[in-house]
Amino acid sequence: MTSADPRALAAAFAEAYGRPAEGVWRAPGRINVIGEHTDYNDGFVLPFAVPQGVSVAAARRDDGVLEVRSLQAAGAGVAVPVDPRAPEARRWRETAPQRERWAAYPAGTAWVLREHVPDGRIGGASLLIDADLPQGAGLSSSAALECATALALCELYGADGLLGAAGRRELARLAQRAEHEYVGMPCGIMDQSASLLCTAGHALMLDCRSGLSTQVPLPLADAGLSLLIVDTRMRHELVDGDYGRRRAECERAAEALGVPALRDVKDLPSALDALDDPVLRRRVQHVVTENHRVEAAVGLLRAGAAAELGALLTASHISLRDQFEVSWPGADVAVEEAQRAGARGGRMVGGGFGGSAIVLTPADRVDQVSEAIRAAYRRREWEEPRFLTAVPADGARRLL
Missing domain, CATH: 3.30.230.10 (Ribosomal Protein S5; domain 2)
Structure with a gap:
């Protein structure tokens, strides 16, 4: 069933x-x-x-x-x-x-x-x-x-x-x-x-x-693209405190900057200069630039340029890895190996510390990209990842 x-x-x-x-x-x-x-x-x-x-x-x-x-x-x-x-x-x-x-x-x-x-x-x-x-x-x-x-x-x-x-x-x-x-x-x-x-x-x-x-609209198939979900099999448990700490750091940074939330930071260089704590500076840099990446992604989709999303995904991953510090080795390897095998880009998804990554790849290279990630996991003696093709579906509803 x-x-x-x-x-x-x-x-x-x-x-x-x-x-x-x-x-x-x-x-x-x-x-x-x-x-x-x-x-x-x-x-x-x-x-x-x-x-x-x-x-x-x-x-x-x-x-x-x-x-x-x-x-x-x-x-x-x-x-x-x-x-x-x-x-x-x-x-x-x-x-x-x-x-x-x-x-x-x-x-x-x-x-x-x-x-x-x-x-x-x-x-x-x-x-x-x-x-x-x-x-x-x-x-x-x-x-x-x-x-x-x-x-x-x-x-x-x-x-x-x-x-x-x-x-x-x-x-x-x-x-x-x-x-x-x-x-x-x-x-x-x-x-x-x-x-x-x-x-x-x-x-x-x-x-x-x-x-x-x-x-x-997200017409990936019409653009000859697939969005591959890579379940790294490395599990997370977000109620153990890491997620909450990131949220608390963002709230402290917003308070120090005198804004209701980090969404309200308009001048990133000035905001970074105003913060003494290097951890808070990294958190602010990620949130502000990530909001810009969302708006840029919407612009690309509305312009019919879905293939150009890959660079934004990779930039998001690097920021989550280096500025927000929530990535994990399985996601980093998946994104790196996918791009070597011809993917346009990728990033970790979710709260972090384990879970899945996504990879934007030409539809005719899904098998090569998947095998490249599997091979990288085998070399490290990790559990084999699981792959799903992400297709935009309907929201919650009654079935019966």
């Missing part, structure tokens, strides 16, 4: 819970073309949804309990009150064993919705989760789980105001809040927005301050 097979997931739900599912919802993961670590600095990003994602089969229940089970997680599942104020909910948040911590993503989403939707309308539910999106690969499996859960609960309990275009922007904010408050991950708004708002064949130019977005 695959996560995209709603009837099979509905049948598995009936077997697991002894009653039929009321629907199946799916939310995709995302790849960010460019604009990394700019979202929580109120900047610009350019993600698109990928075909892989997370599916949730769900049905209401009248006992005030949220029960979540996953086809990818061992064990009987996790059951907690849907009311975040209940003592049992607070106790679980404080004492849940590590093997149950994945359930904080759907549970946190339910708790935030319960507080946001009037009259405590969001009630209990049984959820069965399936995914074909690798965890820890930098493709935003956590946001996909949050967004699929949010759509399911909103439809089950008639929170229709959060299902339209404007409502989905608010829903992205609520899913982000769930990750902040109940998972402890201080993420930006990009992942949830991409999962809920993207459309097939397009990237999403998102202003992370205003929440406004524009669909930008």
Whole structure:
């Protein structure tokens, strides 16, 4: 069974819970073309949804309990009150064993919705989760789980105001809040927005301050190009503190410069001169130049010059490696070897410290580029990477 097979997931739900599912919802993961670590600095990003994602089969229940089970997680599942104020909910948040911590993503989403939707309308539910999106690969499996859960609960309990275009922007904010408050991950708004708002064949130019977005055509195949995802198999765990430290550094730099966020830095040389801390100077340089690269990428796409994106991707990778210091050896090797084999450029994606890279390559060189990366990994005795072709897909939706 695959996560995209709603009837099979509905049948598995009936077997697991002894009653039929009321629907199946799916939310995709995302790849960010460019604009990394700019979202929580109120900047610009350019993600698109990928075909892989997370599916949730769900049905209401009248006992005030949220029960979540996953086809990818061992064990009987996790059951907690849907009311975040209940003592049992607070106790679980404080004492849940590590093997149950994945359930904080759907549970946190339910708790935030319960507080946001009037009259405590969001009630209990049984959820069965399936995914074909690798965890820890930098493709935003956590946001996909949050967004699929949010759509399911909103439809089950008639929170229709959060299902339209404007409502989905608010829903992205609520899913982000769930990750902040109940998972402890201080993420930006990009992942949830991409999962809920993207459309097939397009990237999403998102202003992370205003929440406004524009669909930008991404006709890579028409230009004879492929965007290859390289899952380095080197996993990250962003709640361990590295991501949070980068965000805190950016906030300290903005405060020192007297601006609301690093997006507001207009004169980069003057800003760098004003900072004594070399670490903060490096963080500012990355964020400011990365925002410029996002705007340049959008300009290239609108001008029909997708082939020229490669140089921007590589510049982004170098900045993430040297200025923001979040890259890792697997991504560095993938980008370097891909370019030697004829790719136009590439970069790490996601929060960093492990996960995936993307490589922009002529479509007729995908096999050569992939083999060059495999060979480099073999020489270093690393686990063989996994490759996916990134195709811009639709955002979250109901499947059944």
